[in-house]
Amino acid sequence: HPPWPPLSRLPVRPSVRPSVLPPPLSDMKEKNPWHTPVTIIITVIGVIAIVALVTVAVLQNKPLLQKYKYGIVLDAGSSHTALYLYEWPAEKDNNTGRVEQIHSCKVKGKGISSYASEPWKAGESLTLCMQEAERWVPSKRHRETPLYLGATAGMRLLNMENSSASDKVFQAVEGALQRFPFSYEGARILSGQEEGAFGWVTVNYLDDRLKQGLETTGALDLGGASTQISFVSDSYDGSESPSNSVTFRLYGNDYNLYTHSFLCYGKDQVLRMVLAQQTQSGPTSILDPCFHPGYNVTKFYSELYDSPCVSDRKPPGAPEAFAHRGDGNFQQCQEVVRTVFNFSSCRYRQCSFNGVFQPHLQGSFGAFSAYYFVMNFLNLTDTSIPLQAVKEKLLQYCATSWDQIVQQHPGVKEKYLAEYCFSGTYILTLLTEGYNFTSENYSNIKFIKKIKGSDAGWTLGYMLNLTNMIPAEAPDSPLLPHAGYVSVVTIMAVVLFVLLILSLRPLWPRCSKQPQIV
Numbered sequence: 375h376p377p378w379p380p381l382s383r384l385p386v387r388p389s390v391r392p393s394v395l396p397p398p399l400s401d402m403k404e405k406n407p408w409h410t411p412v413t414i415i416i417t418v419i420g421v422i423a424i425v426a427l428v429t430v431a432v433l434q435n436k437p438l439l440q441k442y443k444y445g446i447v448l449d450a451g452s453s454h455t456a457l458y459l460y461e462w463p464a465e466k467d468n469n470t471g472r473v474e475q476i477h478s479c480k481v482k483g484k485g486i487s488s489y490a491s492e493p494w495k496a497g498e499s500l501t502l503c504m505q506e507a508e509r510w511v512p513s514k515r516h517r518e519t520p521l522y523l524g525a526t527a528g529m530r531l532l533n534m535e536n537s538s539a540s541d542k543v544f545q546a547v548e549g550a551l552q553r554f555p556f557s558y559e560g561a562r563i564l565s566g567q568e569e570g571a572f573g574w575v576t577v578n579y580l581d582d583r584l585k586q587g588l589e590t591t592g593a594l595d596l597g598g599a600s601t602q603i604s605f606v607s608d609s610y611d612g613s614e615s616p617s618n619s620v621t622f623r624l625y626g627n628d629y630n631l632y633t634h635s636f637l638c639y640g641k642d643q644v645l646r647m648v649l650a651q652q653t654q655s656g657p658t659s660i661l662d663p664c665f666h667p668g669y670n671v672t673k674f675y676s677e678l679y680d681s682p683c684v685s686d687r688k689p690p691g692a693p694e695a696f697a698h699r700g701d702g703n704f705q706q707c708q709e710v711v712r713t714v715f716n717f718s719s720c721r722y723r724q725c726s727f728n729g730v731f732q733p734h735l736q737g738s739f740g741a742f743s744a745y746y747f748v749m750n751f752l753n754l755t756d757t758s759i760p761l762q763a764v765k766e767k768l769l770q771y772c773a774t775s776w777d778q779i780v781q782q783h784p785g786v787k788e789k790y791l792a793e794y795c796f797s798g799t800y801i802l803t804l805l806t807e808g809y810n811f812t813s814e815n816y817s818n819i820k821f822i823k824k825i826k827g828s829d830a831g832w833t834l835g836y837m838l839n840l841t842n843m844i845p846a847e848a849p850d851s852p853l854l855p856h857a858g859y860v861s862v863v864t865i866m867a868v869v870l871f872v873l874l875i876l877s878l879r880p881l882w883p884r885c886s887k888q889p890q891i892v
C-alpha cells in the first residue's frame with residue numbers, strides 16, 4: 375500500500391479548491407515525512423507486533439482438535455438386556471460437553487435373571503452386543519472406555535428368591551464382560567431409588583433443564599417387573615417418608631427429589647397378579663376380561679406362580695394348567711386390575727397406593743419404556759385428548775376379537791399383541807387411580823421414547839453420576855465465544871497501534887509546505 379498522507383493533508387471538502395496548490399509530485403516524494411527512518415522502523419515494528427499479538431492470541435485459544443470419549447452401560451432389565459454406547463467431546467467432560475447416545479444394541483433372548491438355572495448363558499448372551507460396541511469405539515479408546523452393567527427388578531426378585539443363583543448369574547456376566555478390552559467397572563443391582571432417580575437425571579439432562587436451572591420434568595418408567603415415579607414437588611422436603619427422598623446438587627442448584635419404585639408393579643408382574651386373582655380357586659379355565667374374545671391359550675400354574683410377586687398365592691391342589699380365554703371387556707378388566715392396588719391405609723398426609731407416601735403431583739412428566747411401547751401401539755400418545763376418550767378407545771380395542779387383532783397387525787409379536795388391552799388398562803389405572811393423575815393434569819404427561827436421539831431410561835443418568843460428569847457447581851464459562859474473542863483482540867490491537875502512531879506525533883518530521891485549505 376502507498377504510505378498514507380498525513381492526516382492534516384486530507385482534503386476535508388474535495389469540491390473546494392485549495393488556494394495554494396500542492397507541490398509537484400516529484401517534490402512530494404522527496405519530502406514525504408513518513409519516509410524518515412524513525413517512522414519506518416516504528417511502522418514495521420508496530421505491524422509485526424500486531425500480527426504477532428493477533429496470531430498468538432488466536433492460536434493459543436483455538437479450540438483443540440475435537441477428540442471423543444466413550445462410555446458403555448448395559449441395562450440388565452427383567453425382560454431383556456440392552457447396551458447403550460455414549461460419546462462426548464474429550465475436552466469438555468464436565469461443562470459444556472453434551473453426552474449423546476451414539477448406538478444401542480438389544481441383546482437377543484430374555485433378561486439375565488431368566489438364566490438362573492444355566493448362568494453361563496447369561497454371560498454368553500451379551501457377546502454379540504459387546505462385539506458391536508468394540509467395533510463402534512475406536513480401538514485407541516477401548517482401554518479407557520468405562521463399561522458398567524446395572525441390573526434392575528428381575529435380578530432384585532431373583533436375589534430375594536435365590537441369592538446364590540443371582541450371584542452365579544453375576545459371576546457369569548462379569549467373566550464375559552472382562553474378556554472385552556474396555557475398562558470394566560462392575561456389575562450390580564440398582565436399588566429402586568437409584569433406578570428412579572437416574573431416570574429423572576437422564577430426562578432432565580437431555581432436556582438441558584439442569585444446567586439452565588429450569589423447572590424439572592418428572593419421570594415415569596414402566597418396566598416388566600417394577601415401575602418408578604420421580605418428581606420434584608414444592609410440598610416435599612424429604613422429612614415425610616425420608617426413604618423416598620434423593621437430594622442432588624447439580625450445576626449449582628439443589629434438588630430434592632421424590633422417588634419411589636414399586637417392585638412387582640412392572641407390567642409382566644402385574645399380569646401375573648391379575649391372573650393369580652382370577653385363578654384363586656385353581657380352575658381349569660378362566661374367562662379373562664383383559665384379553666380379546668376368541669383368545670385361548672393353555673398356561674401352566676407352575677410357570678404363572680414362579681415369581682416372588684405371586685408365589686405365596688398359589689392355590690393348593692391346583693391342576694397343572696388352565697385355559698386362558700379372553701372376554702374383551704375393558705370395564706371388568708379395570709376392576710380386576712384395581713385389585714392389585716391397596717388403597718386401604720395411609721399413615722402419611724397422602725399416599726399413592728400400598729401405603730406409600732406421595733406428595734402432590736407437580737409439573738410435567740415424561741413417561742417412557744412400556745408406557746411408550748403400549749400407548750404408542752394404541753395410538754394414545756396424544757395426551758391432549760380427554761381421559762374419557764382414552765377409556766372409550768380401550769373399551770373398543772379390548773372388545774375386538776383376537777382373530778381380527780392378529781389379522782390387523784401381521785408384523786407384531788403375538789405375545790405383545792395379546793397383552794396390549796391388559797397393558798393399556800393397567801397404565802390408565804396406575805396413572806389415574808394409583809398416582810392420582812386427573813383429567814386436568816393428564817395432559818402434563820408426555821409419552822416419550824427418546825430425547826434428542828438418546829433413549830429415556832436410567833442408564834445415562836447412572837453413567838453421568840459414576841463418571842462425575844455433572845458438576846455440583848455451575849462451571850465457569852468463558853465470557854466470550856471464540857469468534858467474539860478473536861474480533862476483540864484484533865480490534866484492540868489495531869486501536870493500540872493507531873494510538874501509538876498518534877502519540878508519536880511530536881516525532882513526526884515537520885512539513886513546511888502544507889497546503890492550506892480555504
Ligand SMILES: O=P(O)(O)OP(=O)(O)OP(=O)(O)OC[C@H]1O[C@@H](n2cnc3c(O)ncnc32)[C@H](O)[C@@H]1O
Pocket residue numbers: 450451452453454485526527528596597598599600601640641642743744747748751790
Ligand atoms: O425395568 P425392569 O422392570 O427390570 O424391566 P425391563 O427393563 O426389562 O422392561 P422394559 O422397559 O424393557 O420393557 C417393559 C415391558 O415392555 C415389554 N415390551 C418391550 N417392547 C415392547 C413392545 O414393542 N411392545 C409391547 N411391549 C413391549 C417388555 O416385554 C416388558 O414387559
Ligand SMILES: [Ca+2]
Pocket residue numbers: 451452526596597598743
Ligand atoms: Ca427397565
